[in-house]
Amino acid sequence: xxxxxxxxxxxxxxxxxxxxxxxxxxxxxxxxxxxxxxxxxxxxxxxxxxxxxxxxxxxxxxxxxxxxxxxxxxxxxxxxxxxxxxxxxxxxxxxxxxxxxxxxxxxxxxxxxxxxxxxxxxxxxxxxxxxxxxxxxxxxxxxxxxxxxxxxxxxxxxxxxxxxxxxxxxxxxxxxxxxxxxxxxxxxxxxxxxxxxxxxxxxxxxxxxxxxxxxxxxxxxxxxxxxxxxxxxxxxxxxxxxxxxxxxxxxxxxxxxxxxxxxxxxxxxxxxxxxxxxxxxxxxxxxxxxxxxxxxxxxxxxxxxxxxxxxxxxxxxxxxxxxxxxxxxxxxxxxxxxxxxxxxxxxxxxxxxxxxxxxxxxxxxxxxxxxxxxxxxxxxxxxxxxxxxxxxxxxxxxxxxxxxxxxxxxxxxxxxxxxxxxxxxxxxxxxxxxxxxxxxxxxxxxxxxxxxxxxxxxxxxxxxxxxxxxxxxxxxxx
Ligand code: LFR
Numbered sequence: 001x002x003x004x005x006x007x008x009x010x011x012x013x014x015x016x017x018x019x020x021x022x023x024x025x026x027x028x029x030x031x032x033x034x035x036x037x038x039x040x041x042x043x044x045x046x047x048x049x050x051x052x053x054x055x056x057x058x059x060x061x062x063x064x065x066x067x068x069x070x071x072x073x074x075x076x077x078x079x080x081x082x083x084x085x086x087x088x089x090x091x092x093x094x095x096x097x098x099x100x101x102x103x104x105x106x107x108x109x110x111x112x113x114x115x116x117x118x119x120x121x122x123x124x125x126x127x128x129x130x131x132x133x134x135x136x137x138x139x140x141x142x143x144x145x146x147x148x149x150x151x152x153x154x155x156x157x158x159x160x161x162x163x164x165x166x167x168x169x170x171x172x173x174x175x176x177x178x179x180x181x182x183x184x185x186x187x188x189x190x191x192x193x194x195x196x197x198x199x200x201x202x203x204x205x206x207x208x209x210x211x212x213x214x215x216x217x218x219x220x221x222x223x224x225x226x227x228x229x230x231x232x233x234x235x236x237x238x239x240x241x242x243x244x245x246x247x248x249x250x251x252x253x254x255x256x257x258x259x260x261x262x263x264x265x266x267x268x269x270x271x272x273x274x275x276x277x278x279x280x281x282x283x284x285x286x287x288x289x290x291x292x293x294x295x296x297x298x299x300x301x302x303x304x305x306x307x308x309x310x311x312x313x314x315x316x317x318x319x320x321x322x323x324x325x326x327x328x329x330x331x332x333x334x335x336x337x338x339x340x341x342x343x344x345x346x347x348x349x350x351x352x353x354x355x356x357x358x359x360x361x362x363x364x365x366x367x368x369x370x371x372x373x374x375x376x377x378x379x380x381x382x383x384x385x386x387x388x389x390x391x392x393x394x395x396x397x398x399x400x401x402x403x404x405x406x407x408x409x410x411x412x413x414x415x416x417x418x419x420x421x422x423x424x425x426x427x428x429x430x431x432x433x434x435x436x437x438x439x440x441x442x443x444x445x446x447x448x449x450x451x452x453x454x455x456x457x458x459x460x461x462x463x464x465x466x467x468x469x470x471x472x473x474x475x476x477x478x
Contacts, residue, residue: 004073004445008435011079013252018061021436028460034061047098066219076226077157081177086150099132108136126183126276135179157228165214173232176278210442236434241451250405256384257287291336323367331372332360378414402430416468426463
């Protein structure tokens with residue numbers, strides 16, 4: 001088989017991009033075509049995504065891709081998980097909410113747990129309790145009378161795919177984050193939906209990554225379902241076929257865990273806030289959501305004020321990280337997963353309050369604050385890798401850190417030091433690469449298992465290894 005050109009649309013919580021990939025056996029080349037900010041909008045009723053702006057940027061990004069490539073064989077879309085639009089007869093009912101909306105986060109879990117307790121829910125859906133899981137958000141919509149009119153619920157990539165092709169489906173990896181798929185069977189849990197008063201017609205037919213979804217007329221290429229949950233795509237692109245590793249998909253969130261064949265549905269897993277998300281090729285992502293680079297980006301946003309552009313924010317971050325490297329690593333460490341850090345707002349003040357409540361000194365400068373965040377994240381990453389290994393019985397001899405966080409050398413080194421394991425950092429564009437590889441396999445340009453897709457990444461990308469100052473004597477936690 002010969003190489004093909006493919007387009008990946010990858011939407012993150014702060015920015016989106018369209019990337020062209022040339023993919024074949026042992027070949028993987030990326031060309032960045034478009035990048036655009038993704039800025040939430042606060043309305044009176046809560047925090048929303050600007051889905052129309054995103055769709056406009058996807059269209060113009062794809063048009064630019066078509067101009068730059070002689071022949072695009074397929075397009076794939078991924079984004080963050082859990083959020084959705086309600087539709088009736090193909091018409092969107094309202095503007096999708098943002099998972100960081102505080103009010104819904106407070107109401108949803110209560111509404112659901114009145115009907116089914118958290119432990120029973122975990123045994124069915126295998127998901128970590130996050131207050132914004134789709135099941136909780138839908139309960140808010142039901143309480144508000146919004147489900148009466150809806151005849152479909154489409155997650156963000158499915159929504160954009162529907163606008164491009166007219167096809168109504170639910171891609172399975174992302175659907176696994178709704179809380180409404182059975183953890184074992186990976187089909188809609190109709191009984192659970194009925195218990196919660198959600199009509200069955202809301203849930204479209206499930207499709208697996210690799211399914212062709214129809215033509216995108218604007219560029220004369222088919223849309224192919226990929227691991228449309230960004231984390232599912234990122235984990236496809238871990239640059240090694242080896243099994244004895246943990247991963248951290250590090251962007252706005254730090255998704256820390258291991259890949260398994262079967263879910264872990266024990267009480268211990270639930271109590272440790274671990275989740276069993278559906279991966280490409282039926283794999284299970286057994287992981288925990290660590291708060292991630294959000295802590296840095298939202299602190300910078302607070303310091304610079306609302307007027308700062310995303311370019312100004314990212315250059316301020318670079319500067320502060322450079323200064324933070326000179327601050328001793330013995331800064332206080334806080335619990336990055338405290339739910340108080342979830343909603344947008346003054347994070348430095350909330351971190352200072354946490355430290356004060358725990359009788360810990362508050363950093364006295366911005367570089368020291370940044371160092372405190374980095375070390376706290378690294379500690380959470382290290383602890384979570386150890387817990388993932390212990391709960392799954394898996395042997396872990398290295399950590400693969402993929403995504404934008406791979407550019408943060410201070411964080412990568414701190415994670416190595418605090419875990420005692422080597423941290424292999426990169427690729428930065430893991431999500432887009434995983435998106436492209438699944439498309440490439442679907443159109444026949446490459447073939448084989450997930451391990452052979454990862455071998456293509458290993459052969460073509462150059463990750464950077466951070467060695468811990470003290471290596472753990474034993475590499476097995478299990
Ligand atoms: C990462 C991610 C996480 C999900 C969170 C909210 O971008 O998709 O996997 O838990 O965003 O959707």
